[in-house]
Amino acid sequence: MKDKARTEGPPSMMETVLIAVIAACAMFITVREASGQTPERSGKQVVEQVCGTCHASGARGAPKIGDKRAWAKREAEGLTALTQTALKGIRQMPPHGANFKLTDTEIKRGITYMVNESGGHWVEPISKTNPPGARTGEQIVAARCVTCHGKGVNGAPRIGDRDAWISRVKQGLDVVVRSAINGHGAMPPRGGMADLTDAELRSAVIYMFSKSNAPIK
Numbered sequence: 326m327k328d329k330a331r332t333e334g335p336p337s338m339m340e341t342v343l344i345a346v347i348a349a350c351a352m353f354i355t356v357r358e359a360s361g362q363t364p365e366r367s368g369k370q371v372v373e374q375v376c377g378t379c380h381a382s383g384a385r386g387a388p389k390i391g392d393k394r395a396w397a398k399r400e401a402e403g404l405t406a407l408t409q410t411a412l413k414g415i416r417q418m419p420p421h422g423a424n425f426k427l428t429d430t431e432i433k434r435g436i437t438y439m440v441n442e443s444g445g446h447w448v449e450p451i452s453k454t455n456p457p458g459a460r461t462g463e464q465i466v467a468a469r470c471v472t473c474h475g476k477g478v479n480g481a482p483r484i485g486d487r488d489a490w491i492s493r494v495k496q497g498l499d500v501v502v503r504s505a506i507n508g509h510g511a512m513p514p515r516g517g518m519a520d521l522t523d524a525e526l527r528s529a530v531i532y533m534f535s536k537s538n539a540p541i542k
């Protein structure tokens with residue numbers, strides 16, 4: 326209403342181009358948002374929906390979830406090697422678990438979940454194409470971890486206390502993240518946020534390290 330000339334007259338060439346550009350941008354954003362709405366599944370979901378068909382019962386000779394002996398020697402091969410095998414298939418194990426919609430990250434998460442349910446201590450990998458978690462490390466820490474880690478309640482390593490964190494980081498990032506997942510002493514499992522994914526927890530830990538200027542291994 327303010328700019329009568331512009332709204333009433335036919336759109337100029339410049340305006341037409343501008344509208345096209347804006348429409349294209351909006352479409353791009355919509356596509357991105359749509360892809361964001363179907364984040365990659367967690368290991369648990371992948372196993373419940375796909376791998377469990379055989380691995381829950383041990384059908385066809387699949388290593389059964391929970392069978393520590395069956396999984397221990399596979400765990401020793403490491404995630405990269407197991408993922409290669411799962412992608413290619415082996416004997417009665419179909420390539421991709423016979424579901425080609427699964428991304429490599431989802432396969433890795435499925436394997437990690439089965440290994441962990443069978444006595445392993447792995448951390449679910451973060452998605453490269455579709456970073457998980459609406460929540461960033463900073464948001465998680467502000468929402469929860471800071472209640473203890475802000476001041477160092479009950480011996481919690483305090484955010485900003487470089488020395489306190491360095492002695493933890495020495496163990497390696499995965500070990501520390503796993504320990505935060507399980508909880509120990511006055512540290513509740515997942516810091517008391519049961520719905521945090523492994524990846525979200527990892528970003529929260531990294532955030533606290535970085536705020537304390539501690540080097541990450």
Ligand code: HEC
Nearest residue numbers: 375376378379385386387407410411416417418422435436
């Ligand atoms: C149709 C049945 C079936 C489905 C579905 C299935 N698996 Fe398997 N899987 C098997 C069998 C059988 C084996 C044992 C193969 C062998 O060693 O002979 C196996 C073995 C494996 C191994 C061990 C490979 C090794 O090197 O020893 C991994 C890892 C694995 N499966 C991952 C998965 C994942 C991840 C999924 C889901 C995405 C999945 N499987 C779905 C049947 C299945």
Ligand code: HEC
Nearest residue numbers: 470473479480481493501504505510511512515516529530
């Ligand atoms: C109720 C208090 C409390 C909350 C909430 C809490 N922590 Fe902790 N945290 C602790 C305490 C206490 C320790 C030290 C435990 C020990 O070493 O015995 C600790 C230790 C840790 C460690 C070091 C583990 C290790 O092996 O050295 C990490 C990492 C950690 N917390 C991450 C988190 C994250 C991430 C959150 C938020 C999601 C969180 N914590 C929330 C109390 C808490």
